[in-house]
Amino acid sequence: MKIIVHDIIDIFKENISNLEFIRGVFSNPSNPNLYKKINLKPVEIKGDIFIQFESFKDNKAFHKNLSLKETFTYLIEIIKDFKQILITTSKQEIQILQNKKGFSLKRKAITSKKLEFSHNKQKNYILQDNTEIPFLIKLGVMSENGKVTKDKFNKFRQINKYLEFIEDTLKELQEKKLVDNSMKIVDFGCGKSYLTFALYHYLKNIKNLNVEIIGLDLKEDVINHCNSIANDLKFNNLKFLKGDIKEFNQFDNVDMIFSLHACNNATDYSLLKGLELRAKAILAVPCCQSEINQKIDKSSTTEIKGILSPFGNHGILQEKFSSLATDALRALALELCGFNTKVIEFIDMEHTPKNILIKAIKGAPSEDKLVKKRLEYDRYIEFLGVNPIIDNLLQPYFKK
Incomplete structure (x- = not known):
């Protein structure tokens, strides 16, 4: 026929x-x-x-x-x-x-x-098991025949969950015409860089975008190892640099920054650097949010020892509350900087069952919305009764 x-x-x-x-x-x-x-x-x-x-x-x-x-x-x-x-x-x-x-x-x-x-x-994953994916093989997540190894399956799930967030973020950036077919991205505190390699593979090989990605970390041996893998994979626009977040100046303009498990105030400095680099999207998974908890213990005005004393009377409850209070403050501060923010679960099976991801996309808030957010922010700072570092870092970027 x-x-x-x-x-x-x-x-x-x-x-x-x-x-x-x-x-x-x-x-x-x-x-x-x-x-x-x-x-x-x-x-x-x-x-x-x-x-x-x-x-x-x-x-x-x-x-x-x-x-x-x-x-x-x-x-x-x-x-x-x-x-x-x-x-x-x-x-x-x-x-x-x-x-x-x-x-x-x-x-x-x-x-x-x-x-x-x-x-x-597994069948709905962006990256599939039983399929040869060179960077996963190189990182030891897959065997040579494309089968995810038993001890790395949690990492495989984490990578796919991460790529789902990237997929949603990319779609939102494109719908808002904040990016087209090219992106500059920085991964602060990249570590062994499973997610950095996944990001490059997804954007370059699956979405066919022109990308430049830099992974930053303080450990020289890790950086050298990652650069060697990138060269072997011919990931030409993926580079790893040794350095501190505060001193990073390789890009003067970026489309997205990602910060995974930056400890305590390192997350705050990564948010600040995102603003300095005029990032259109900021993704942060905070870790070890201890600053506010420590300052609450020294505060004479905090309502955690007043109205919320049922939390403040128990160290473990105060610690958990302070972690959530820290990330709520970060999300609110980013809104005052002109971003639309969401706080969502980031599933990281290899570390802890649940983590929080702060997702911020550049927006255009009205003056009225900014006024209301500023009142909300000031009330919140007064309620906590502390002077957090993020307040000093991000205040200069608050929209008027």
């Missing part, structure tokens, strides 16, 4: 819309410089159906999840580049072959299969 490109697109549309599409395989490319093979499968992400494209070239696998509209547009671009297409649905296999005369189609009935969007979250 002879068909044309439009007919093939209709086959995909019909089976995807009817929830009968299981998978697709594009193989035998007409040009050796193209992807060797492309696999397609449906995935459910936050209640919406996407099509995941897994493309193979030069022994590397590249992944991207496209909306249905984006999927059909992309299919039109690639169909003519492959001599063989296999479409598996819940009821049949459809084989499409291309030669000089055009496309031909054969259908084969199969035992009925039920399409199931996995209840196993």
